[in-house]
Amino acid sequence: MPGNFSKKLDFLTKVRLLVSTLFLVAGLVLFNSASQYMPSIMSMTLGQWQTGSFKVYLDTGKGFNETESYHHQFTRNAGKQSNLYFLLSGENFQRLRIDPGSQKGKVSINDICLHSVSGSKCWSPQSIEEKFTPLHDISRFEVSGDSLDLIATGNDPYFVNKEIFVYEDVESSGIEMLVTIIFSITLAVLVFYLFPIFL
Numbered sequence: 001m002p003g004n005f006s007k008k009l010d011f012l013t014k015v016r017l018l019v020s021t022l023f024l025v026a027g028l029v030l031f032n033s034a035s036q037y038m039p040s041i042m043s044m045t046l047g048q049w050q051t052g053s054f055k056v057y058l059d060t061g062k063g064f065n066e067t068e069s070y071h072h073q074f075t076r077n078a079g080k081q082s083n084l085y086f087l088l089s090g091e092n093f094q095r096l097r098i099d100p101g102s103q104k105g106k107v108s109i110n111d112i113c114l115h116s117v118s119g120s121k122c123w124s125p126q127s128i129e130e131k132f133t134p135l136h137d138i139s140r141f142e143v144s145g146d147s148l149d150l151i152a153t154g155n156d157p158y159f160v161n162k163e164i165f166v167y168e169d170v171e172s173s174g175i176e177m178l179v180t181i182i183f184s185i186t187l188a189v190l191v192f193y194l195f196p197i198f199l
Contacts, residue, residue, distance in 0.1 A: 016192050024188035040116035042070075042086040044098075047108035047147045054084055055099035055158075060091045068093075081110070090116070094165055098132075099158040100150065107157075108147040134159045 042056060054072045057064040070086040100107045113122040123131060125148040134141040137154030150157070 020188040020192040023191045024184050040088045040090060040114060042088055043111075043113045043115065044084045044086075045110040046082045046084065047110055048106055052102035053099075054101060056086050056088070057097035057099070058088065058091070058093040059095035059097070060093045064095075064097050088114075092165075095161055096165065097158055097160045099156070101152060101157065102155050104152050104154065107150050107152060108144075109150070110147045131161055131163070132159045133162050 044054070056070045058068045058070075060068060062068070068089070070088060072084050072086060098112070100109070109125065109128060111122055111124060112128060113120060125143045125146065128148045129141065129143050132141075134150065135158060137152055137157040138150050138159065139153045140149060140151040141159065142149060150159070
């Protein structure tokens with residue numbers, strides 16, 4: 001009788017371990033695939049700018065359109081650096097368009113960064129000049145000191161990244177993997193201890 005109980009206990013333990021492992025693997029796979037749809041943040045540090053609406057457009061395969069655009073309306077504080085933040089959708093995009101205001105004048109950009117659960121990517125003034133192209137109402141687009149200076153010659157200036165955005169270039173923060181592992185292990189442990197209740 002004790003031998004049968006020991007065998008039954010061993011069998012139950014094996015089943016619990018098997019089910020917990022399955023949930024661990026499922027948690028890792030599902031959380032990893034879902035993370036690309038989590039919102040990301042784009043930040044821009046400005047040294048000088050014009051009053052008006054800064055806009056960001058994402059091309060997720062449907063071209064630039066208003067439904068995939070993000071706006072930031074603000075008033076200039078003369079002589080002060082400013083940080084703009086845009087909460088973007090988590091969809092992977094191919095191209096990025098930035099509309100730096102809606103007035104003629106000078107705009108100085110110190111950096112542009114994308115931050116998400118999977119990591120971050122930043123462009124310095126030099127890489128902005130190298131990786132982006134001014135396409136409308138911009139007469140000057142070059143590095144000057146610690147910023148990229150552009151001169152808007154009309155009310156609709158914008159610039160776009162030259163190449164398709166490559167997500168392998170994103171510098172991983174390690175946060176995504178840590179969250180994924182903690183979530184999956186917690187789920188597996190809960191399943192291991194709660195599984196006998198449903199038998």
